[in-house]
Amino acid sequence: MNIDWDALRTRAVEAAASAYAPYSGLHVGVAGIVDDGRLVLGCNVENASYGLGLCAECTMAGQLRLSGGGRLVAVACRSGAGDLLMPCGRCRQVLYELGGPECLVDTPSGILPMSSVLPDAFGPEHLPA
C-alpha cells in the first residue's frame, strides 16, 4: 500500500487539537492507516489522577476497534505544534499488538518497522495456545 506520509502527519497534528492535556500541556495526536485503507485517529486524554492519563495511541486503538478492526500498517504521532513524537514504550507495545512487526512508524531516524522500534517484542505468539 502506498502511504502518503505527509498527509498522515498532518492528520496527526489535527487530531492533537482534540487532546485533553490540562496537566502536561502537551497535546498529542496520532494517525494510523489500517490494512483496508481506513484512517484512524487518537489524542491523549489526561486525568487529575496523573497516572491514569491515556496516550494518544491508546485512544487510537479504541477507534481502530470501534470502526471495524483490522491491522495497522502505518502510524504517525505528532504534537499539536507539529513536532514528531516517538510513541512511548507502552504505546509501542499497544501498536505492536494491532500492527505486528511490519507496521511502519514515523521516527526521528526515518520510517521504520515496529520490529526496529520494539525489537524482540513480546506478542500474542508467546502466549500458550
Ligand code: THU
Ligand atoms: N503521550 C502520548 O500521548 N503518547 C506518547 O507516546 C507519549 C506521551 C502523552 C501522555 C501525556 O498526556 C503527555 O503526552 C505528556 O507525557
